[in-house]
Amino acid sequence: MLRVLIGLGIPFIAIVVMLPLVNEVSFTLFNIPFLYLWMFSWFILSSACLGICWLCFDRHRPEY
DSSP: OHHHIIIIIHHHIIIIISHHHHHTOOOEETTEEHHHHHHHHHHHHHHHHHHHHIIIIITTSOOO
16 A cells, blocks of 8 residues: 555645646746646656655565
């Protein structure tokens, strides 16, 4: 259950649930709105969450 929370729950909350809150931020970096920075960073961070799940839970599973 913990691996589902890490692998799917955290990216889902960060992208879908936090999106209306992040949309209100007016910060820009190099004229890129924070919303775009947030979404692009979560492409990479979602892969990191899946990598953490693999390292912690699935790496030592026997292959069938």
